[in-house]
Amino acid sequence: MENLMTPEGSYKANTYNLEFEQEIQRLKAQVLLSWEKEARTLKWFGLADKMNVLEAGSGPGFFTEKLLELLPKSSITAVEIDPSLHEKAVDYLQDKGGDRVNRIQMSIANTGLDDNTFDFAIARLLFVHLPEPVAAAREIFRILKPGGKLVIVDSDADLFWLTTPPMSVEIVREKFKQVMSSRGGDLSVGRNLCRILQEAGFGSIDLEAVVSHSDIIGIEAFEPLLDSGPILQLVKQGLISESEIASYLVSRDEFFAAGDRLMMSFWLMACGEKINRNLA
Ligand SMILES: C[S@@+](CC[C@H](N)C(=O)[O-])C[C@H]1O[C@@H](n2cnc3c(N)ncnc32)[C@H](O)[C@@H]1O
Numbered sequence: 513m514e515n516l517m518t519p520e521g522s523y524k525a526n527t528y529n530l531e532f533e534q535e536i537q538r539l540k541a542q543v544l545l546s547w548e549k550e551a552r553t554l555k556w557f558g559l560a561d562k563m564n565v566l567e568a569g570s571g572p573g574f575f576t577e578k579l580l581e582l583l584p585k586s587s588i589t590a591v592e593i594d595p596s597l598h599e600k601a602v603d604y605l606q607d608k609g610g611d612r613v614n615r616i617q618m619s620i621a622n623t624g625l626d627d628n629t630f631d632f633a634i635a636r637l638l639f640v641h642l643p644e645p646v647a648a649a650r651e652i653f654r655i656l657k658p659g660g661k662l663v664i665v666d667s668d669a670d671l672f673w674l675t676t677p678p679m680s681v682e683i684v685r686e687k688f689k690q691v692m693s694s695r696g697g698d699l700s701v702g703r704n705l706c707r708i709l710q711e712a713g714f715g716s717i718d719l720e721a722v723v724s725h726s727d728i729i730g731i732e733a734f735e736p737l738l739d740s741g742p743i744l745q746l747v748k749q750g751l752i753s754e755s756e757i758a759s760y761l762v763s764r765d766e767f768f769a770a771g772d773r774l775m776m777s778f779w780l781m782a783c784g785e786k787i788n789r790n791l792a
Pocket residue numbers: 520521523525539540542543568569570571572574575591592593594597618619620621635636637638641642
């Protein structure tokens with residue numbers, strides 16, 4: 513069995529799903545699901561074109577692509593720790609954004625970037641995986657300009673999604689919580705986002721929710737998120753037994769067979785500002 517006490521965090525693209533490409537497609541669907549609502553909330557928090565933007569934990573580049581389209585005169589610096597995802601992003605973005613996109617393979621905990629560089633920072637589905645989230649938020653605070661903002665997008669284990677017919681997720685969710693926590697992550701990070709920002713020194717903290725519903729955007733947008741690969745991967749790793757996931761898989765099949773099925777998901781978006789003390 514693997515060493516569960518690895519300090520790097522709870523996400524490894526190569527082992528999170530059954531296949532690397534399957535994981536890339538899951539990440540893509542997760543970006544497409546709620547991009548428009550996330551974009552409008554980011555703008556409401558103050559994101560604007562021409563800003564110098566940091567994207568932390570940028571993965572294969574699908575969210576970076578959306579930012580480049582939303583902000584045609586901005587520069588985006590995408591920081592990603594995982595070499596395989598970094599390479600994937602380099603390929604995917606090579607004909608998108610030109611010199612407006614700067615990809616850095618580095619941990620967000622220690623970027624080596626200059627103080628007071630960015631107007632706005634976004635960390636999407638990253639903090640859930642970080643063993644030291646406050647240290648990471650402090651590093652982002654350091655490289656933001658005074659008055660700059662950080663928006664953390666994440667969810668919380670007790671909020672993720674609701675379905676009709678309901679799925680039997682309790683055992684699987686508890687197991688995921690345990691595995692993530694043993695790897696340094698926190699599946700319940702959503703409820704802690706305001707405190708993480710506060711402890712890192714941010715002020716003017718605010719919190720919004722982005723709600724997606726299949727009656728509005730169609731059930732097809734949600735179905736890739738129900739990829740059972742990550743759960744089957746836990747079985748393969750000996751971290752959950754086939755009997756423990758049996759009722760989940762039955763309820764998942766029943767969900768897919770139901771003509772009137774619906775699904776609703778919740779992302780949280782927490783925003784903090786690097787208050788300009790000279791002006792305060
Ligand atoms: C669930 S993925 C989300 C990717 C992307 N933000 C998105 O919304 O599709 C989490 C990403 O954070 C990256 N990551 C994890 N720990 C990191 C760290 N310490 N520094 C930078 N990136 C990190 C992972 O490799 C992965 O690409």
